[in-house]
Amino acid sequence: MSLFQKLIHIDRRIIFILIFFGTAVPLLLVLNLPVEVTKNVKNVYKMVEETPEGSPVIISFDYDPSTKPEIQPMAVAIIQQSLRNKLKLICIALWPMGVQLCNEAFEQVLPLFPEVKYGIDYVNLGYKAGGMVTINHMAKDLPSTFPTDAGGIPIDEFPIMKGINNFSKIGFVVGLSAGDPGLKQWVMVVHDAYGRPVAGGSTAVQVPYLLPYVNEQQQLTGLVGGLKGAAEYEKLINQPGFATKGMDAQSVAHLIIILLIVIGNVGFFITKRTK
Amino acid sequence: MALIMERIGIWVGAILTFAIFSFLYRDNPFYKIAEQIFIGISAGYWFIYTIYNILIPNLFTPLLTNFSANLLLLLPALLGILMLCRLIPRIDWVSRYSIALVVGTTAGLFFKRYLQSDVINQMNATMINPFSAPDLAATIGQLILIIGTVTGIIYFFFSKKHEGVFGGTARVGIFFLMISFGAAFGYTVMARISLLIGRLDFLLGDWLGIIKP
Known part of the structure; x- marks a missing residue:
């Protein structure tokens, strides 16, 4: 032989x-191998940077622990940038375990922002089953879709939720997605039906299926794909984390x-x- | 106490990780035990999760706090019960009413959304003037987009034999399809390696403490 x-x-x-x-x-x-920032990731960064201070935005945690190594670094980086720009974060989850992953991401970020308060600067509305049906319902009546936060407190008690009845006042939606329901459903409803900007992060497996939505129509403003995308985002916000460390490997x-x-x-x- | 429990959790995680990894050598009892533990815990977890996070907040609490205002909720509750009739062979046919409702509403709702997002908007995004792009690279990119879309669609047109100019165009479409399959494979490899990095970070960092956060 x-x-x-x-x-x-x-x-x-x-x-x-x-x-x-x-x-x-x-x-x-x-090894500290270099990480080049690509246009799609820069577009997400720019969208967050250009959103006026104080705007309410939605971050959807549509993944579970099986894809945590890829998506959690994006969540941490985007939350960090949003809080730095004084945006109001309304977090929801279309996947049940997204609720805990949202809490974990905030636990990691909040020590850097001691002034940030729950209910005023951010809120975790928890999980709701239904996927696209839930998003459709949010577009018509957000308070009745999520009457309480993840801990069961009525959302009327949170100043951040005052006047938020649908997507009309929402600056943008960021979907952090590992499958269905996820980013595609956010694009279909929030951008294509209601004209609000949508961007997101996804597992690398999903990138080829989501990239066609980053187009002239701007169905997706930008896309952070996999660990590489997360490392690029960490570079943009100048906060190297797990993704940057993982890129050598x-x-x-x-x-x-x-x-x-x-x-x-x-x-x-x-x-x-x-x- | 909390610290001890955390250490125990990390050790259990590490042992189960190795048990699952052992399948890479060959099938063995350690892998089977880890697999069965995972299936059992998942089933129990989802059962309780469904009760506490879906049924109680969306059905039981509204009915118990204000029954008359939430009478409409009895309808989905009934449809849910009908679905459970699948477990009884003699009356499993009644579950078809619930399934029919789910299929019908999903098809109706998705038809409109998919038509808008995946057909109309995608077509609009391809109907571009490539020569209006700001630079040469963008022009070439947009030309490739148009050629790839058109030739790809021609490959999937089966009402005419793939020969002559038509067959040649379809062949170009195949090249584009092959490139997209290659890209999908590359991204899949990247995703799987990322998951391995996550596990190794846990083993080398949380468990052994060799790498610092």
Whole structure:
């Protein structure tokens, strides 16, 4: 058996070990590989920057712990930027576990903003089942869709919710999405039916399906895709976090995968020719 | 006490992570135990979550606090009960009324939204003048967008045999489809590696304390 034949029949467990160490070692030895900011991520950043101070905005936590490593860094970065720009954050969840992930993100950010108060500067309205039906209902009557916050307190008691009856006063919606219901539903209702700006972050798997909405029609103002997008956002707000730390490991793992694909293809063509 | 519980939680998480990872070597009892624990806990969690976060706030509390004002809620409650009849083979047919309502309303609602967002707005976004773009790169990008969309649609037009100019155009469409499949594969790899990074960060950081937050 030639070297190439051996390589294309390599035991898959060796590949797993290579990927494991290729990911673990860069986490231990920080390489600080450069992260370039792309236009789609910059558009989300710009949208948040250009929204007038004091505007109420919606952040929707439509993911669960299985995709936390990818989306939570985006949530933390976007919340941080929004609070820095004194926006009023109305948080909701179309996925049940989004409620806890929202609380975790705020726990991480709030020590940087001691002046920020619950109910005045931000609120967590909790989870509501229904996906697109829920968003449609919010557009008609938001208070009856979410009569209380996640803790069961009536929303009339929160100054942040005064005068918010639908999407008309909402500066923008950011959907942090790992699937359905998620960002696509926000685009369909909030932008396409009510004309309000929508941007978001998603898992890398979803990016190819969501990118067509970042178009001339601006169905999506911008899109933060996967851990790479989150690292770009951390760079834009100048607060390196988990995503920036993870990008070294991501890059090395990708190099190993590219190398394996090249070896596999070269080996395949060489053995095919020798046959 | 809270600190001890947190440490125990981290150890349980680490052991279960290794049990799941052990499947990469081959199927084994540790993997099966971790899998069964996950399924059991998930089922229990969702059962309780549904009761406390959907049924109680949306149905029981409104009915118990103001029954007459929320009479309409009895209708979805009844449809929900009908759905449960699927569990009894003799009367499982009554669940079809609930399913019919869900299918009908979903189809009606989604038809309008999908037509607007996925057909009309997407078509508008492709009907652009590429030569009005601010720079050469944008012009080339918009030309690729138009060619890719048109040739891709032609590939999926099956009422005419794919031969001659038509077949050649469809072949160009295949190249665009292949590139999009490649991009989707690349993004999927990126997503899976990100999840591995998350787990390794937990093992090396929270569990072993080798990497600092």
